Amino acid sequence: MKIKAAVLREGSGPFTVEDLDLAEPGAGEALVRMVAAGMCHTDLLSRELPPEFFAGPQVYGHEGAGIVEQVGADVADIAVGDHVVLSFNNCGDCPACNKTRPAYCFNFGPNNMAGGRPDGSSSLTDAAGERVGSHFFGQSSFASYAVVAQNSLVRVDPAYDLTKLGPLGCGVQTGAGAVLNTLSVESGSSIVIAGAGALGLSAIMAAKIAGAATIIAIDRHQNRLDLATKYGATHTISTTPDEMTAAIHAAAPGGTDYGFDTTGNADVVRALFGALNNVGSLAVAGVGFGDITLDFLTLISGRSITGVMEGDSIPREFIPRLAKLNADGEFPFDELIRTYSLDEINDAEAASASGEVIKPVLLF
Numbered sequence: 470m471k472i473k474a475a476v477l478r479e480g481s482g483p484f485t486v487e488d489l490d491l492a493e494p495g496a497g498e499a500l501v502r503m504v505a506a507g508m509c510h511t512d513l514l515s516r517e518l519p520p521e522f523f524a525g526p527q528v529y530g531h532e533g534a535g536i537v538e539q540v541g542a543d544v545a546d547i548a549v550g551d552h553v554v555l556s557f558n559n560c561g562d563c564p565a566c567n568k569t570r571p572a573y574c575f576n577f578g579p580n581n582m583a584g585g586r587p588d589g590s591s592s593l594t595d596a597a598g599e600r601v602g603s604h605f606f607g608q609s610s611f612a613s614y615a616v617v618a619q620n621s622l623v624r625v626d627p628a629y630d631l632t633k634l635g636p637l638g639c640g641v642q643t644g645a646g647a648v649l650n651t652l653s654v655e656s657g658s659s660i661v662i663a664g665a666g667a668l669g670l671s672a673i674m675a676a677k678i679a680g681a682a683t684i685i686a687i688d689r690h691q692n693r694l695d696l697a698t699k700y701g702a703t704h705t706i707s708t709t710p711d712e713m714t715a716a717i718h719a720a721a722p723g724g725t726d727y728g729f730d731t732t733g734n735a736d737v738v739r740a741l742f743g744a745l746n747n748v749g750s751l752a753v754a755g756v757g758f759g760d761i762t763l764d765f766l767t768l769i770s771g772r773s774i775t776g777v778m779e780g781d782s783i784p785r786e787f788i789p790r791l792a793k794l795n796a797d798g799e800f801p802f803d804e805l806i807r808t809y810s811l812d813e814i815n816d817a818e819a820a821s822a823s824g825e826v827i828k829p830v831l832l833f
């Protein structure tokens with residue numbers, strides 16, 4: 470079928486909205502009519518990588534929300550007409566998937582970031598008949614329709630507004646899941662969260678839901694710190710990494726129980742780790758390059774540090790839970806959204822990059 474999609478033809482170039490041909494869903498796939506798709510940092514990773522890492526024309530988008538129009542063979546639990554949020558894909562049968570930790574799937578790369586299905590095929594061709602990469606995070610949802618891998622499909626209550634729910638598929642579940650799943654923040658505890666973008670603000674909302682007594686937000690931009698305060702931060706810090714540990718200790722004497730980094734800045738990670746108390750835990754979701762150095766004595770005191778992907782979530786359990794919290798007014802992540810048409814996708818990227826918009830969402 471003919472669809473409209475935003476294609477990235479060069480790693481550093483603009484998105485171009487094109488007419489593409491989308492194949493029928495195969496076994497283990499469903500055709501989804503997209504209603505909305507959030508834009509997340511990972512859609513733009515090619516901006517930061519050397520050109521040789523760009524694998525050719527590709528449709529990105531991994532926070533889709535839409536309605537199932539057709540179901541291929543061997544698809545369990547999903548039917549035509551279902552309202553779905555689209556999340557990451559996973560293989561379903563590796564040591565991580567078998568331990569119900571699909572975000573750490575040993576086959577995450579081929580299932581999410583290989584420019585096609587794990588077998589190398591693509592569901593998309595352009596007007597010249599050339600291959601365009603599909604199945605980004607099992608979906609490639611910057612498109613009016615997508616053929617989606619079944620493990621990316623999360624059914625949600627049709628009473629909810631799909632134009633709001635796409636960001637639950639990646640960024641919002643990553644921030645909320647770091648707090649509620651990875652760290653299991655308890656009532657009365659203290660947490661410091663670095664970076665008040667989509668991940669950090671979702672984490673702040675989740676820390677408030679968990680009942681954390683002290684929620685410290687760190688960011689360089691005052692408008693984001695104002696949002697942090699609005700959504701539950703009890704303290705805000707805007708300082709350089711070398712003064713950060715002391716500033717956190719001023720807000721949480723004795724150190725924090727938890728920390729969460731969304732900046733990907735190694736110096737910030739080191740400062741957050743140094744600010745934990747002796748049994749504190751730090752989760753790191755920011756994607757940086759290079760090495761993180763930690764002081765030996767702070768580590769062997771009993772602190773721990775872990776990476777976090779996708780909020781360590783089981784999407785079919787966690788996303789409906791977050792959607793219900795939102796509907797109940799306890800998790801207002803949708804207030805971070807600004808909507809754009811597909812034709813405005815380059816404006817959406819620019820507004821996100823400048824910090825003006827926390828979470829762009831494309832509407833179809």
Ligand SMILES: [Zn+2]
Nearest residue numbers: 560563566574
């Ligand atoms: Zn797996």
Ligand SMILES: [Zn+2]
Nearest residue numbers: 509511639640
């Ligand atoms: Zn993402």
